[in-house]
Amino acid sequence: MNERTEKRGRFLVVAAIVASLALVFTYLAAGGSSYEPAKTQDPCKPRPWRDPEGLQQIAEQFSLSALDGAACQLGVSRETLARALATPESRKRFAQRYGISDAELARAIRAGLLRAVDDAERAGVLNPLLGAPLRATIRQIPIDQAIELIKDARSLLDNLESFLGPAGGLIEQFLP
Amino acid sequence: MTAPRPRLAALAIAVGLVLADSSIVVLALPEIYRDLDTSVAGVTWVLISFNLVMALAAVPAAHLARRIGPGRAAAVGLAVFAGAGLACGLAAELSTLIAARCVQAVGGAIAVTAVLELLPATVGSERRAVAIWATAGATGAALGPALGGLLTELVSWQSIFLAQAPIAILAGVPILAVARHEATTGVVSTELRRTGRPHLLANLALAMVSAAIAAALFLLVLLLIEGWRLSPIGAAIVVSVMPLAALLGARLGPDAGSERARAAAGAILVAGGLGGLALLPKAEVVLTVPPQLLVGFGLALVLSALTETALAGRAPQAIHGGWTISARHAGVAIGLIALTPLFTSDIAQQRHDAIDASTAIVLDSRVEPLLKLQLAQRIEDRLEGERGKVPTLGPAFEPLPEDPGDRADVIQLREELQDQLDRGATHAFSPSFGLGALIGLLALIPIGLARRVDL
Numbered sequence: 001m002n003e004r005t006e007k008r009g010r011f012l013v014v015a016a017i018v019a020s021l022a023l024v025f026t027y028l029a030a031g032g033s034s035y036e037p038a039k040t041q042d043p044c045k046p047r048p049w050r051d052p053e054g055l056q057q058i059a060e061q062f063s064l065s066a067l068d069g070a071a072c073q074l075g076v077s078r079e080t081l082a083r084a085l086a087t088p089e090s091r092k093r094f095a096q097r098y099g100i101s102d103a104e105l106a107r108a109i110r111a112g113l114l115r116a117v118d119d120a121e122r123a124g125v126l127n128p129l130l131g132a133p134l135r136a137t138i139r140q141i142p143i144d145q146a147i148e149l150i151k152d153a154r155s156l157l158d159n160l161e162s163f164l165g166p167a168g169g170l171i172e173q174f175l176p
Numbered sequence: 177m178t179a180p181r182p183r184l185a186a187l188a189i190a191v192g193l194v195l196a197d198s199s200i201v202v203l204a205l206p207e208i209y210r211d212l213d214t215s216v217a218g219v220t221w222v223l224i225s226f227n228l229v230m231a232l233a234a235v236p237a238a239h240l241a242r243r244i245g246p247g248r249a250a251a252v253g254l255a256v257f258a259g260a261g262l263a264c265g266l267a268a269e270l271s272t273l274i275a276a277r278c279v280q281a282v283g284g285a286i287a288v289t290a291v292l293e294l295l296p297a298t299v300g301s302e303r304r305a306v307a308i309w310a311t312a313g314a315t316g317a318a319l320g321p322a323l324g325g326l327l328t329e330l331v332s333w334q335s336i337f338l339a340q341a342p343i344a345i346l347a348g349v350p351i352l353a354v355a356r357h358e359a360t361t362g363v364v365s366t367e368l369r370r371t372g373r374p375h376l377l378a379n380l381a382l383a384m385v386s387a388a389i390a391a392a393l394f395l396l397v398l399l400l401i402e403g404w405r406l407s408p409i410g411a412a413i414v415v416s417v418m419p420l421a422a423l424l425g426a427r428l429g430p431d432a433g434s435e436r437a438r439a440a441a442g443a444i445l446v447a448g449g450l451g452g453l454a455l456l457p458k459a460e461v462v463l464t465v466p467p468q469l470l471v472g473f474g475l476a477l478v479l480s481a482l483t484e485t486a487l488a489g490r491a492p493q494a495i496h497g498g499w500t501i502s503a504r505h506a507g508v509a510i511g512l513i514a515l516t517p518l519f520t521s522d523i524a525q526q527r528h529d530a531i532d533a534s535t536a537i538v539l540d541s542r543v544e545p546l547l548k549l550q551l552a553q554r555i556e557d558r559l560e561g562e563r564g565k566v567p568t569l570g571p572a573f574e575p576l577p578e579d580p581g582d583r584a585d586v587i588q589l590r591e592e593l594q595d596q597l598d599r600g601a602t603h604a605f606s607p608s609f610g611l612g613a614l615i616g617l618l619a620l621i622p623i624g625l626a627r628r629v630d631l
Contacts, residue, residue, distance in 0.1 A: 005431065005434060006433070006437075008431070008433045008437075009433025009434045009436070009437025009438065010437065011433075012428075012433045012437055012438065012441040013433075013440050013441045013444065015441070016440075016441035016442075016444040016448070016474070017444055019448060019470060020445060020447065020448020020449070020451065020470060023448055023451070023452040023466055023470060024448060024451045027452050027455040027456065027457050028455055030457035030458075031458075032454075032455030032456060032457040033455060035457055035599055035602060035603060036526075036529075036600070036603040037529045037533040037596050037599045037600045037603065038533040038536070038537075038599075039529075040532045040533060040536050041536075064539060064540075067539075078536070078539070079532040079533075079535035079536050080532060082539055082552050083531075083552055083555065086553035087553060090553075
């Protein structure tokens, strides 16, 4: 092996190291190590309500809180549960995949709705006087109606009278 | 006997064709996966089976070639390879395809080791013969995926195998003259000598580097097609950067440094390129180009240098060539077997995380609540429709709302969601690319030890 070939060989190895390190460090500097999907929040941790203004936004925050509460109870993410509740078929698939019975799902959804009432009270958008009858109603409503409430809580807040009976009309006055 | 030039071309084509086969179906795997209704793990056996059988059959095939004569062995090997290729193209089930691939590998192993015995007589120098054999093999392996992708897109995945048969037969025609000569004279042109020990360190390094290169090719193709949703032809164009860089690397030749230096530089470049692929900062095709340049350039350097090292001063060439073929294909097979469970579980987890992240964006967005519900439902429908894969969420947003404000919100939402899916798909491949880079770097150990032991 002549000296010239030896020298070229050393240069080749150094050039390979430089090129490889340059690529790796450039990609690291451009954010290569953190290019991954956003992490979803633990549904068991409280999520602050964002400036609810008006019935629609309150209803939306109420739904999200209820989803968090139910997902926490079932040990899944809020997002997985939201997709599961989209249709009866997706609900069935979800129940099969996670081995959850109808009774467990119903309990979790009611627990979620109760947490939403708590959160609404804490956020100051629901008068505490409303809490007790709402909780009593939530404990008794059928599963399908509870799911509809999670999906769109406006039906609850718009029609309190139909849910709470004659007292609902009175209670509506306490809503912002 | 045929003139040396057409025979040389035929021999080089035979080696390139057989060794291209270890990677040619890479771009067709997603099509095969859909067509034969199998799993990602199942379809990888179309690749693994060929490489595994090649690894097991190469050395016995070399002994056979020396026993019956390399001309006859090459002709028989190419005929078996062509016949099995036809069976692959006509296979309607995964098990049939895998069985035919195994037979194809046996034929390929016989042909490619026999060619190494025929080459020195054709080119007049053993060293040149080894260089041509190694370059033809590296070129075939590097060009394979791009050719396979083009055929898959333009015709079908079956055409990859059906097209090989006539090429193998054409390459066999000039070799038949040698076979006839052997038959009429009864002379086996190679002298039967006792075989020496194979070069363990060079072959070990070859196996490790081949595992890393398999990771680069196979995973990049899956990322492009399954993760970033490119068409096979689009992916073929993208991955053609690697063979182009390999052709450039092959031009450097032995003058660029000692075998050890070229092997070390090649392994470092392969590892660096895989490191770059593990750290892609965005789901953009252009960002795969610099890593591919490094891998392509590196593979040409390291494969030829290690093959030359493994064969230098060793006789008979066919047997030691058989060992290098065995090492390379064992590396590819082991790399794929080790990486498949890792990336399939990562894909499933990242898909789940990306979809959760996308749903979170929908839930927390400011679009109208009823639209949110519809979107959640449509996303769920897309997931069911494209089970096990990264879904294309665009259609879930059709039709766009007519109100300009809502329309802008929904378009922004669609882009954010697609970004999350791209992040998930790209991130799913990072650990596997990283493992490939590590294997490439570990190959430096046998490369570094090789000179001290027995070069």
